Amino acid sequence: MDTVKNVFSVDLLERYAAKGHGVITCMAAGNDVIVLGTSKGWVIRHDFGMGESYDLDLSAGNRTGEQPVHRIFVDPGGSHCIAVVFSGGDVDIYYTHAKWSKPRILNKLKGVVVNTVAWNRQQITEASTREIILGTDNGQLYEMSVDEKDKKEKYINNLYELSELPEAFMGLQMEVASLGNATRYYVMAVTPTRLYSFTGIGALDTVFASYSDRAVHFMELPGDIPNRQESIISLGIIYMVPDVSGSIELYFFIKQRRAVHFAWLSGAGIYHGDLNFGAQHSSSNGDENFVENKALLSYSKLSDGGEAVKPRSLAVSEFHYLILIGDKVKVVNRISENIIEELQFDHASESASRAIIGLCGDATAGLFYAYDQNSIFQVSVQDEGRDMWQVYLDLKEYATALANCRDPFQRDQVYLVQAEAAFSTKDFFRAASFYSKISYLLSFEEITLKFISINEQDALRTFLLRKLDNLRKDDKCQITMISTWATELYLDKINRLLLEDDTASNNHSSEYYSIIQEFRAFLSDSKDVLDEVTTMTLLESYGRVDELVYFANLKEHYEIVVHHYIQQGEAKKALEVLQKPAVNVELQYKFAPDLIMLDAYETVESWMITSNLNPRRLIPAMMRYSSEPHAKNETHEVIKYLEYCVHRLLNEDTGVHNLLLSLYATQEDDSALLRFLQCKFGKGRANGPEFFYDPKYALRLCLKEKRMRACVHIYSMMSMHEEAVALALQVDPELAMAEADKVEDDEDLRKKLWLMVAKHVIEQEKGTKRENIRKAIAFLKETDGLLKIEDILPFFPDFALIDDFKEAICTSLEDYNKQIEQLKQEMNEATHGADNIRNDITALAQRYAVIESDEGCGVCRRKILTVGGLERVARGYTSVGLMAPFYVFPCGHSFHAQCLIAHVTQSSNLAQAEYMLDLQKQLSLLSVESTKDSNGMVAEEESLTSMTPEDKLRSQLDDAIASECPFCGDLMIREISLPFILPDEVNVSSWDIKPPQLLSGQKSLSLVL
CATH class of the missing domain: 2.130.10.10 (YVTN repeat-like/Quinoprotein amine dehydrogenase)
Structure with a gap:
């Protein structure tokens, strides 16, 4: 080396x-x-x-x-x-x-x-x-x-x-x-x-x-x-x-x-x-x-x-x-x-x-x-x-060689040697895996041409898939291109397998089934990088409808998925898709008519577990289902859903209630309809109606469907009691009686309704005259005394014998006699009560109180019976000889008039105090003096009805200041909650001892004497 x-x-x-x-x-x-x-x-x-x-x-x-x-x-x-x-x-x-x-x-x-x-x-x-x-x-x-x-x-x-x-x-x-x-x-x-x-x-x-x-x-x-x-x-x-x-x-x-x-x-x-x-x-x-x-x-x-x-x-x-x-x-x-x-x-x-x-x-x-x-x-x-790395590479210890590589070029060299070795031994899949890891030494085109030249499509697909694993996330264009190419290679492989064996699609252990599973896993992994339009076009062109639906589901194109399942008659699968949280609720309304006709039970069950549905928007689908004929023993799924909405969800929509009422009205048994009409769904809700259906629509519908009992209930609910009783008399007199008895706050109307019932009962009797009279008399007892014999006599023929009514007439006269006696007793009691009141008034004018000579005023502590004292006479009052005017209460407390007025006004609220001062001012303006006896009382010869304006004002002032003792009445009780020092009195001098004429710590109002 x-x-x-x-x-x-x-x-x-x-x-x-x-x-x-x-x-x-x-x-x-x-x-x-x-x-x-x-x-x-x-x-x-x-x-x-x-x-x-x-x-x-x-x-x-x-x-x-x-x-x-x-x-x-x-x-x-x-x-x-x-x-x-x-x-x-x-x-x-x-x-x-x-x-x-x-x-x-x-x-x-x-x-x-x-x-x-x-x-x-x-x-x-x-x-x-x-x-x-x-x-x-x-x-x-x-x-x-x-x-x-x-x-x-x-x-x-x-x-x-x-x-x-x-x-x-x-x-x-x-x-x-x-x-x-x-x-x-x-x-x-x-x-x-x-x-x-x-x-x-x-x-x-x-x-x-x-x-x-x-x-x-x-x-x-x-x-x-x-x-x-x-x-x-x-x-x-x-x-x-x-x-x-x-x-x-x-x-x-x-x-x-x-x-x-x-x-x-x-x-x-x-x-x-x-x-x-x-x-x-x-x-x-x-x-x-x-x-x-x-x-x-x-x-x-x-x-x-x-x-x-x-x-x-x-x-x-x-x-x-x-x-x-x-x-x-x-x-x-x-x-x-x-x-x-x-x-x-x-x-x-x-x-x-x-x-x-x-x-x-x-x-x-x-x-x-x-x-x-x-x-x-x-x-x-x-x-x-x-x-x-080169040493280990020469020894063919590839894993160790890779561990010792310092840069991508060295790693590429190791991968290239491995790839060429595998390619030379015709291990094309392994070669594809190594070629996919090369980034610099060979171009993407050179590698793909190697496999294309020997027609190794499967190895080429493997290379593309491994290449995707090794690309960076920011290589978006290349990732999309390679993913699309891999998709086409998958589709080509699937078609070739079908051409080789027609039964491959039914054999789950075949290579066809395996490649389908692998292809779907690829679509799931690559859904975010594949171009939607291109991929769907490829799937459609190869006739892979199932994979098209699968991909649409991955891309959250749920409309395509649901439409496919409906076409296949698989309502349950379609509903499972619609129940996903990511699915727009609008699709529920769009496919509701088709789904309820395909499988009403599953559709309604799905609606009932879906919380964000608006039942009003499902009405077209429910009406389509209801328009079709159903067997007698078949459960009406729409009624079941509407009952769920009304009773469980407490739905208040008028359209929903009207639809449920209309479906009840078309049923053979009207018991459900009557129960629905009698339910007060809005009862207990503030400012709300007791029912949410349209009563006029309900009345028209029930009349059309001949549901007379329901019509009676609706008339009664609409306070049309006369119509309700008239219609009930055509159905069942007992029902008419019950309707008549419902009116409680209008005695005249209630009597009128019972008269309608009585007339119908008397006119409809088919027995003998004497028997009809006995039945009429028995009917009177059912009215609890509301109707008398004289009320129903006009309903009998003119030629009826009086003897037949003798017992009833006598009973009626006895009742009148009792009422007259009771009225007399009440008049006597009223006269006796008036006499008592008159005596109390006379005794009240003669009342007096004994005051000790040294009795002191409850406010100023000076003697009440002061002669020639320094006390000034309160404005509007007249002195009693040489003594100032005063008040004595039954409890024993006594006050000078001036002191009492000052004390009460100080302890009252502003409005009351102003009212008292205004009365006192008016008294001071009157110059006419009434005749007073030595005790300061009004002369006996003057009646209450001939009181002078001054006396009226003084009476009003007495009521205002002397209606109760200020020390024993509510005025003293209210003062318990007042603080000793009011919040606005922060001056320390408020604690100083002051003359008894002014109460310390109280809000004073000046009196003009």
Whole structure:
């Protein structure tokens, strides 16, 4: 494939990285921190994130001679570091922290050669390593934990030891996951020939202890070991030191804090695969194996056709392997296993003879490094996944290729390859599906011509349908055009199927039935984009009436749908359409005549459940139905509907009531008609009639149909009682009597009606004369005394004998005598009552009251019988000798006239007060004085009928002010609700004590005396 350059690039990062402390022997990186081990036992830390660097002497003057750092390990966070130092035949393990200036020797590991370290990425912190695993050269695995603040390691436990084939552990990786309250461990370890897997739930020592009684799962790959140097990778970091015994590397690639694939630089090749911790595949020994898509990359593929060259070191990115062969780093695509680049290193002139020692990676920072004895090179990655779509496409992994596409052109290329592959194998439907997803590489016309040229109409239809799914909503013109073309292809397919098999339309399991269902689903999905006129024209031209109705229903052209169902005689389906909320109610009225004639029962049932109908507009349809003859035992559906409107919906329309009345009138049994006429539908409604039909129309109709009882009721209802009784006498005298008895508020009319009945009864009797007289006398008793014998005598013949009426006449005379006696008694009682009244009037004129000499006025508190006092005489009054006029009430209270007038006017409303003052003013204008006795009363010789104007005015004034005691009557009761201080009296002075002549807190009216 065409290689995109500069995916990987090399830059010199640090030329003199060892800082004169020997040469670089090993290197590790994590979190933008590089830690070097030198041949003189120094550890040099470069923190590029902080821009800091410092040196640390591991020997600290305790040893002499060369003390090379054999291996060095750094955690992914760049805080914790473990170094393995050789000195002669001795081995020491050191631990350093990023914050420390001095190393700490791990005494419990003295003499143990640690080749590899597995860090607990999920749980490690800056202060503590938590549990880590150490792999040694004698096939042992140790568990250890170190804290920054502790002076020595917390513990070191022996977890596992190879017994079957003791080999050195050369690579370790650990993946930890939390499962609720438990922890699951997955550990992968490699030796020169085997890859071991350990997994379990619980503590780390518990997991490894479980393998004491069961076999360990491993993969064996014997082969020649790379022979120049040794390399160890832990947590995305490769550790390399020169060593004649060879080098084995194990690498986990970390993505989003989880290992997703691994690579093992074995003797047989690069063994690699994916890690899927979400899947659980049990092995034969019961272990869970999370490795998928395993493969072996042979070293022969890296030799460019020549002799296979063993790699010296390895680093793994997301999609590529960086393999160190000689002095070059070959970049190999992990998926295609092809070499895409070769990286060259520009050494300084003084180190031109020096070769690259190894590679290491910083999983946290996503960087890679190469180093020689003195310098560090940085290998940068720029968008390494940009060509992966092409890699997967070449491998025909189309789904993965699409997932890695960056733009529509790349996706089009993938779809095109898939479409061409399917087309070449004559899988035209699948090809159509892929062609429909192409937007740029091929035009719409080119693709359609491919299918037209081979006459693949079905595949072309599939392409059009899939193309519709992939078009944007704003491509309205193209969507409409393609939808219309697809509609025509569907119709053509349906016709071809009918031509091939005439019985296909009756077979629901046939291809014809399936394509019909598919076509209807298409119409439903495309109803908003299809042109209505064009689509209906196509359906009509192909004779697809059912689909035309279906489409009209989708487009809410309900008139077409209903008309079709009526033509087919399917009234129920038509009514179901009309009942939809979206249907215009006008269609109900339009099709009502046809529907009620087609199926009256279903139509009426539909009307009754439709709430927005106006029954008046259904009258033409109901009259059409009613004009047709019906069987006697057949339910009249229109009557049923009208009764529903009148009784349930309380319809008040005169036309509806008239129609129901007319239908009742044509029935053989008039009981329903009479019940209808007797119902008062409007009773209880304010300002409304008791009935809503036209009584004149009802009368004409009932007379026409000979419904005499109904006519009697209508006459009576129209207050035409004489006509009602006259007509009732022709039908039933009992009915006439009932009608006559209905009149209650007009005694004369009621008597007249009973006389009509009596005349008819007497004239219609066919018995003997004496028998007729007895019946007439019995009829009089039914009138409850309304008619007398003398009222009906004129109706008998002149030659009737008086003896026949003797009993009745005597009874009548006795009744008259009783009435006369009763009148006399009433006259006597009236005369006696008049005498009593006259006596009361005389006694009233003689009334008097006794007043004590010290009796005080109820208002001013001065004595009533004051002689020569300062009291002024009220205007219109005359003083009694030397005393002022006064009033005495039966309750014992007494008042000066002036005080009483002032008090009453102040306590009355404005209108009453003005009336009293006006009477007093008129009295003052009269100059004529009436004769008064010593008590101030009117002279006895003057009668009531000869009162002077002054006396009349004074009487009126007395009635106004002295009709009741102001302290004991209603006036005092009304004052209870008045506040002590009125709202308009806000002045504090209103509380001052004032003279008794003025009442505090009261509204005063001035009196002119």
